[in-house]
Amino acid sequence: MNDRMPATRRATSSPLAVEVSDLTKTYRGAARTRVQALRGLTFQVEPGIVFGMLGPNGAGKSTTTKILTTLSTPTSGSARIDGVDVVAKPAEVRAHIGYVSQGASTDPLLTGTENLVLAGRLRGMSSTDARARASALLREFGLGDTTDRPVGKFSGGMRRRLDVAAALVHAPRVLFLDEPTTGLDPESRAAMWGEIRRLSAERAITVILTTHYLEEADRLADDIMIIDRGTKVVGGSPDELKASLNGDALRVALVEPDADRVRRVAASVPGLRNVVVELQGTSGQLIARTDDASAAVAPAIAALEAAGIVFGAVSASRPSLDDVYLHYAGRSFDRSDAPAGQEQASGSEPANAVEKGQAA
C-alpha cells in the first residue's frame, strides 16, 4: 500500500538512534519570566528509520533538536544519540550527527565543490579526502555538473540538496533535517523527498525530520511524534495513528432506501461496523467504519446488489494525518500554525472533535 519500510521494533541490541528521557528545558524569558519549553519529554527513535517530529509553533521541536545536536543543554533529563550522552560527550555526539538547519547553510559565493570541501575540512578531513568526498557527494545528489557554479546561482531545490550533502561529509549515522522542503516548489519538494527516502534506504541513516507539512510526514516518516507544549502527545507510524481513529469510512449513496433493510444488509458484510443510515428526503447515505475501506468496497457492493438495494456513488476514505493531528493535539493543524496569541484566543477544540464530526 505504501513504500515505507515498517518501523523495526527492538529486535537487536544495537543502541537506539535517539533516546530521550524526561527532558525538561526552562528558558529565562523577559522580566524574569520563565518559559518551560520542554516538560518531561520522553521518546525513542529506532536506528535506520525516518522519524517525523510534528507540532504547532512553540511546541518545543527546535528546542529538542538543539539539545540533541549539542547546541543547547537540557535543564534536566537525559538524551542519547547512538547510546552516547549529549551532555557528557558532546564532541562524540557531533561525530555521529549531521544537521541541516532551516535556512540555507552553504556559502552563496562559493561553488558546490568549495562548500563541500570546506565542510569536510571543518570536520577535520585532509584536503585530498575532502575533495574526493565532495565530488562523490555532488554526483550522488545529482549536482555533478554544477561543480564550478557559485551556489548563489543554484535553484532553491539544488541549494537544499547541497545543504543535505554538506551535512553528510563525515558520514553521520543520524541526520537532523529542520523543515527541509519549506519554500520549495512542488517539483523540488518531490526531489527532496526522493533523496530522503534514498538516504534512509541505501545508507541506513536515521533521519529526524521536523516538518510543518503533514503530507510530508505522512509520506516519508516510518514513525511520527506529535509534540505540544513541551510533551509528547502521541507517537506511532502514520498508519497506526490513522488506524487509532476507529478505522476508514465507507460511504454509499442510497436511492429511496428502506433504512432498516440497508442496515441489516450492511451489518452482514464482514468487516463493516458502526453502520449508520442517514436519510435526506427520498435519498440517503450508508456510512460504516472498517479497518480497510478499499477491501470492504467489493463485498459491500455485492451484498447491496444481491439484496436489490438501489445505490449510487460508493466512496472509501482513510483518516488523514490531519484527522490524527486534530484528534490528539486538540486543534487542527492549520489553526495550530497561527501565531500563538491568536491560537490561544480561539481556544482549543475537544480532543474527540474528530469522532464528534463523524457520523459513526
Ligand SMILES: Nc1ncnc2c1ncn2[C@@H]1O[C@H](COP(=O)(O)OP(=O)(O)OP(=O)(O)O)[C@@H](O)[C@H]1O
Ligand atoms: N532562547 C530562548 N529564550 C526564551 N524562550 C525560548 C527560547 N527559545 C525558545 N523559547 C520558547 O520555548 C518554547 C518552545 O520553542 P521552540 O522554538 O522549541 O518551538 P518550536 O516547536 O520549534 O516552534 P516553531 O514551530 O515555531 O519553530 C516557545 O515558547 C519559545 O518561545
Ligand SMILES: [Mg+2]
Ligand atoms: Mg522551531
